[in-house]
Amino acid sequence: MKQTLRNTIMMSCERATELAEQRQVQDMTMLEVIGYRIHIWACGICKLYIQQIALIDRLAQAWGKREQPASLTAEQKASMERIIADKLK
Amino acid sequence: VQQIQTLEPSTWVVRYADYLYSYALTRVTKSEVAEDLVQDTFLSALGAVDTFRGAASEKTWLIAILKRKIIDYYRKKSTSHEKQSLDGLAVGTEAFFDTDDGHWTRAGAPKDWKKDFNTSVERDEFYTILSRCLSKIPEKWSAAFVMKQVDGRETEEICNELDITPSNYWVIMHRAKLHLRDCMAKNWFE
Numbered sequence: 001m002k003q004t005l006r007n008t009i010m011m012s013c014e015r016a017t018e019l020a021e022q023r024q025v026q027d028m029t030m031l032e033v034i035g036y037r038i039h040i041w042a043c044g045i046c047k048l049y050i051q052q053i054a055l056i057d058r059l060a061q062a063w064g065k066r067e068q069p070a071s072l073t074a075e076q077k078a079s080m081e082r083i084i085a086d087k088l089k
Numbered sequence: 090v091q092q093i094q095t096l097e098p099s100t101w102v103v104r105y106a107d108y109l110y111s112y113a114l115t116r117v118t119k120s121e122v123a124e125d126l127v128q129d130t131f132l133s134a135l136g137a138v139d140t141f142r143g144a145a146s147e148k149t150w151l152i153a154i155l156k157r158k159i160i161d162y163y164r165k166k167s168t169s170h171e172k173q174s175l176d177g178l179a180v181g182t183e184a185f186f187d188t189d190d191g192h193w194t195r196a197g198a199p200k201d202w203k204k205d206f207n208t209s210v211e212r213d214e215f216y217t218i219l220s221r222c223l224s225k226i227p228e229k230w231s232a233a234f235v236m237k238q239v240d241g242r243e244t245e246e247i248c249n250e251l252d253i254t255p256s257n258y259w260v261i262m263h264r265a266k267l268h269l270r271d272c273m274a275k276n277w278f279e
Contacts (some may be wrong), residue, residue: 014191072106
């Protein structure tokens with residue numbers, strides 16, 4: 001128990017960054033909640049990591065919502081039109 | 090009075106090809122794959138005209154078929170790359186964390202980012218690099234990330250589609266974000 005408590009309070013960076021994802025899917029134990037909060041509060045690198053992945057997540061969400069300017073070439077479209085016309089015969 | 094929609098396949102390419110292609114390209118990142126998916130969508134749609142009820146618009150109906158195609162593509166990829174992604178999961182973190190104490194390694198630790206987003210051109214560049222980074226990680230990881238963040242789908246739905254447990258899911262998201270963050274840092278932010 002003592003060992004568990006120590007591991008929880010002195011959570012590793014790897015475990016803390018895993019919990020950043022796990023907590024969105026599964027409930028954390030009380031010890032995990034405490035360990036996670038202490039770790040993120042005390043560890044500047046993990047704090048930076050959490051901020052940076054939050055930025056990437058946010059930009060990825062914006063990506064899904066905006067109109068993409070990509071277009072097919074005229075040849076690609078002509079080929080698709082031929083295939084559809086054949087099927088419609 | 091509800092307007093009854095009818096299908097006009099001969100106008101599909103002109104009206105929807107670029108829209109469908111753009112949608113696909115965000116999600117599969119390879120242009121030739123996106124093109125194939127659009128073509129497959131039109132072919133499947135032609136074979137399924139009987140299932141069109143007229144309640145949805147043609148566009149909505151086509152995009153629903155495309156979404157199904159994209160998921161099938163992810164699934165096929167995750168089966169053929171299963172070994173690769175499992176190996177990736179087993180050994181995925183030692184570049185970032187010390188194997189003894191789990192602290193950040195010198196090379197893997199995040200550093201301050203210099204860049205900010207001021208113009209839409211910078212945004213476009215950001216997304217180009219994000220796609221490139223997504224194409225470098227195992228397909229199952231990028232599928233999970235895209236379905237969650239880009240498409241905004243529920244976790245439960247993603248687990249069903251990709252045939253993974255919630256525990257697999259958070260492990261995958263953790264690995265995917267470690268690698269994506271690192272790739273974005275090296276190619277964009279720093």
